[in-house]
Amino acid sequence: QEKVLHTNSLSAGKHLTVSQTNSPQTSNPIDQSSTGHSQALKKRIAILEKRSLTRKELQVVEKQFKLVEDEFRREVCAHHPKVKIQGYVNFIILEGPDEEVQLAETKLEELIKKLKEKRVQLSAALMIFMTSSGVISKYQTRFQQSLRSPVALQIGSDLVLSSLSSAALDEAETAVLRDLSEVTVQLQGSIASSPHLDQVKEILIKAKNEAKLQELRVEVSFVPDPRAGVIKVQLIEHLKNLHPQQADEVQKKISDKNIQMGGAERKFSIVVLGTEDHLKKCLISVILGRDGYEQRRSDVINETYESDTYEVTFTPKLYEASENIRQLFSSQRNPDMCLLVVEDGFSPSEVWHHIDKLHETTGKPTEDFIVVLPLGYKPEESYPFMFYTWDDLFNKLRKLTEHRHLMLTNKRSADQSHTQMRLTNGSYSQDHFTGHKKSLKERKISIVVLWTEDHLKKSLISLILGRDGFAQRSTDVIIETCVNDTYEVTFIPNFYTGSEDIRKLFSSQRDPDMCLLVVEDGFSPSEVWQQIEHLQKITGKHTKDFIVVLPLRCKPEESYPFMFYTREDLFNKLRKLTEDRTLMLTKKRSADQSHTQMEMDGKRKKKLLADDMTSLKENHSVNKTEDWWTKGRCAMIECASNQDSSTFNPLQHFFFFFILKQRHERQRSSEKDCRVEEDVMIMRRRESF
Incomplete structure (x- = not known):
């Protein structure tokens, strides 16, 4: 009788089989010599198995193998556990059964091909x-x-x-x-x-x-x-x-x-892009502190305007003159800032399309084109482009010019407060304008813009409104008001000649939330203070109610006798006012809804009381009966039904809920009586049968 002990696969499709033949004459079941023979056979089998393993050396690129090594070892360990991997500098060794070694080699080639x-x-x-x-x-x-x-x-x-x-x-x-x-x-x-x-x-x-x-x-x-x-x-x-x-x-x-060494001659360069020419002009006028368009040549496509600090390039035909834009960025050094001004109600996808087109035209990265959001817009993480709010922009310009030491006034200590608003008596105020938070409900934020430079006032108003508010302005109008969904801006062109009109303006309407005086670059503080005192006499308002908007490159001075804002302070304050107004309108809507609900509850209570009063008068004759409880109950119902339920005293509230409870019990009792009557009728029918 032959017994197969072990079978092992060899290369070239051959197999090694180890078997044992038992002799029928053997009668001893436990033979120590046969046990020793079995152990010798196992050792022999182990030697044969070792000789039958495949050992393969593979040439690899060390950098590539390091990228796939972890993934390769995980795959081999999971699917080919008998394969051993030995790694060296420019080659690896795979050792194991021939078929599994081939599969492991194939897996390594696949992983290397997947490298990106x-x-x-x-x-x-x-x-x-x-x-x-x-x-x-x-x-x-x-x-x-x-x-x-x-x-x-x-x-x-x-x-x-x-x-x-x-x-x-x-x-x-x-x-x-x-x-x-x-x-x-x-x-x-x-x-x-x-x-x-x-x-x-x-x-x-x-x-x-x-x-x-x-x-x-x-x-x-x-x-x-x-x-x-x-x-x-x-x-x-x-x-x-x-x-x-x-x-x-x-x-x-x-x-x-x-x-x-005199190398501070280089000015801060800015390129202003966009489709809305009036917004670009307004921004440039605010940056320069003067009107840069009085003598503009119509035949010049890309025109540069300069001040002592800034060099601003205006591009009126942005998307119609791609070749000119390309020449602009290729001919001059890289600008310090590329601003894309957008109008209120812009489309983010359309703006991104324009930026992508600018990237293709100029070769500059899309991150170099900064979108200036309209004043009322909040930053959104979903915007695919880089952006600044107005206060971010002016804060960035101020910091950059300070860093390059291009300011004309002395550098103020960095430890001082971000905003310095000095009063005439030397004290400071956080809420210095006359409009309070309560006055923001159900109305727009009112702003009056004063001073002599019309182009600066127009520029500021256009930036606040997010559009051109003077496209169809009538020349015979002395005082004009421009509005949008949030702001109501009053424009006074003739500051010196319109004293009577200014007096009428402040006497006829409610107090504005802000009175802004826009001054030009190089203004005289003493002259500004004289005009503020003149305004005080005309309008009867306090001098602290008139806020001077400083030019962009002018640094705040503690010696100024008037209240003032920097550009970033102004837009930051407007943003906070807008947020407060939005929050209060939301709270008011919630309060109105609660008040409406209370009125509905009061009407429901009165109806219940009236129904109960009618029920009592139908079932009882108050004038004939001596039931004191019924008399008191009717009197209480009549008293409660003639007033608002929100003014009930505790006794009236108790009595009201007591009535509701009695009504509920009567209803349940009535339903129970109906069920009893039905049962009686059923019993009588059964008895009749």
């Missing part, structure tokens, strides 16, 4: 910095720990990111672009030549060494531009490891030295 790449365009200076600073290995280690799938970085003509996961590639790209920063500052004038240039280099190298500490965090390079006669200083920063104060330090040293 993403190219990130960086400047040559940033590429050199990444290579020399060693941030690539730090990024790979960081991505290995934080991302779901490893990401490899490789420097070539572009920065190439590789990974199995598209989501990991997107996260890695965002991190790199966020952490690395490149800034170019131009040195011109005497600072661009020796010996001043050598002093600048010495200062910057010292600042760089202080900032980098244990590793390379900042790189400074000097690039001469013979055509323009300037020297460009490139600052490369790795912001992930650099403290924000250290990041600003190097740029600040350049700015300080630039000012000292």
